[in-house]
Amino acid sequence: MIDLELERFVYFADLFGIAIFSITGVLAARGKQIDLFGVMVLALATSLGGGTLRDLALNAHPLIWIADPLLLWAAIGAALLTFGYCRFWVLPRRALLVLDAAGLALFAIAGAEKAMALGFSPLIAVIMGISTGCAGGVIRDVLTGRIPGILQQDEFYATCALIGASFYVLLHGHLDANLLALSAMTLIFVIRLLAIYSGFRLPVFVVA
C-alpha cells in the first residue's frame, strides 16, 4: 500500500467511498415503497453528491465522475448488487452504520487531500473534508424525508470527520503521505465505531 502514489491512493478512496455510499443509499430506501429506478437515483445522489459539491465549491472541473466514468459504474454496480441481494438475504441493521462509517472515513480524507493538492488553506481543506464526507448522507436524508442524521443528537458523526481531517491537515508534510492518509482514515473509522457502540454524544443545544 505504501508503494502506491498518493494520487492513486486518493483515487481508490473515492472509488470505494462511492461504492459504499451507493449501498447506503439503497438501504435508506427500505420500507419506503421506492422503485428500482428511484433507488438508483437515491444511490447516485448519495454517493456522488459529496464529491460533486466539493468540486463545484473548489471549481475543480471536470467533476470526478465526469472525468472518470468508472466511478459512475462503481455507484451503479454497487446499487444493483445491493438491490438484488436485499430481495433474498437480510443485511443486519448494523451493516448500514459500519459501511457508512467507512465511507465517511474515505471521503473525508479524500476531500481534505484534494483541497490541499489544489493549494487551498488547511482550514478550507478541513471544511471540504467534512462536507465531502457528510453531504451525500444529508442529500440522502433530505430526499427520503428525514431530518439529516448529522443534525441529530444521537449522531457523533460529522465530528469524526472534523477530528480526522484536522489530524490529516496538521501532520501533512511531516509523515509519509500514504501512511498519514491511511492513519487518518482509520482514526475516523475507529472513533465513529466507538461512538456508535458506546453511545457517546456531544452536548445538545439547550435553551435556558
Next chain:
Amino acid sequence: MIDLELERFVYFADLFGIAIFSITGVLAARGKQIDLFGVMVLALATSLGGGTLRDLALNAHPLIWIADPLLLWAAIGAALLTFGYCRFWVLPRRALLVLDAAGLALFAIAGAEKAMALGFSPLIAVIMGISTGCAGGVIRDVLTGRIPGILQQDEFYATCALIGASFYVLLHGHLDANLLALSAMTLIFVIRLLAIYSGFRLPVFVVA
C-alpha cells in the same frame, strides 16, 4: 421544423420546457397557503433548477437563464398566467401530469444534446438528460415538503427519461438531428403518458 438548426430546436425545447415546468411549480402550491411571491419562487426553482444543475455540473457558463433573460421571462410569465387563471377556472388534475410529461421530454433531450454538443461522453449525456429532466421536479417536491415523486413507487418517471435519452444518444449521428431529437422527445412523452394511464410500475425495493 426540419429546417431549423438543431441549436435553435434545443433552444425552443428549453424555452417551452421552462414555461411548462413553471406552470407545474405553480400547481404544486395548491392547498399549501403559499402567497404570490412564494409561488413565483417555487415556479422559478422548478423551471430553472434542472438546467442550472446541468450547467453547473458541465461547467457551462453563463447559465442558460443568465445568458438569455427571455428564458427567465418565460418562467415568470407562465407562472403569473397560471396564478391568475387558477383564481377563476379549474385545471383538471390530469393537466399537471400531462404538462409534466411534456416538460420531462423537452428537458431530457435538451440536456442530453447539450452534453453531447459540449463533447461529453454518451454516458454523461444520458445522466445529464435524466437529471435535467428530473431535478426541477425534485426541487419542487423537497421545497413543498413531499418525498420526491421520482422516488415513489407509482411514478414510472425518471425511467422514461433514461429510455428517451439513451435512444437519442445511441442514434446520434445516424439520423437527421432534428428528426432524432423530435422522435426521442415524443418517445418519452408517449411512454410517460402510457405509464400514467396504464399504471405501469417498476419492481419495488423489497427487503427479504
Next chain:
Amino acid sequence: MIDLELERFVYFADLFGIAIFSITGVLAARGKQIDLFGVMVLALATSLGGGTLRDLALNAHPLIWIADPLLLWAAIGAALLTFGYCRFWVLPRRALLVLDAAGLALFAIAGAEKAMALGFSPLIAVIMGISTGCAGGVIRDVLTGRIPGILQQDEFYATCALIGASFYVLLHGHLDANLLALSAMTLIFVIRLLAIYSGFRLPVFVVA
C-alpha cells in the same frame, strides 16, 4: 460611512450578514435535539449557503468564504457565542425575526451589487439579490424539516428583497454608491419589520 469605498461596504455587509444568519441557524435548532456540531453545520449552511449559490451561479470563483477565511470564522464565532448564550439566557422570540430581517437586507444588496459589479444585467442582479438573501433561510428550513418560510403565507419576505434590490438597481449610477446601498438596505429592513408587526400579506394562491 460615506468615506468607505463601495467594495469595502459590500464586504462588511457580507461579514455582518453571515454572522447574523449564523445566529438564526443556531436558533432554528431550538427544541430539535440537535448537538453542538449539528448546530455548527446548520449555522454554516444557513450563513454561507446564499453567497455560495450566488457565486456558483455567477461563476465567481473562489467562493467568498474560500477567498477570505474571516467570513468563515465570523460564522463559526457567531454560532459558538449563540450556542453558549442560549444555555444561560433567553433570547426573545422576536429576536430571530429582527435579526433575520437585518441579514436579508444586507445579503440582498450585497448580492445585487456583486452581480452588477461583475457586469450582469439589472434583471440578473435583482434575481441574485433575492436568492442571496433568501437561499440561506431556505436551506436552514429544508434541513430542519420545515416548509421554507418564504413559501408560506405569513411571510412577506422575499418580496422585501425584490423591492429593495429593484430600488438599488434602478437608482444605480444616479446616487452616491454607498448612500444608495445603505438606503436600499434600510428600505428592506423597514419594510420587513413593518410586515412582521402589521401582519401584511400578499394574496394567497387560491384555486377556483
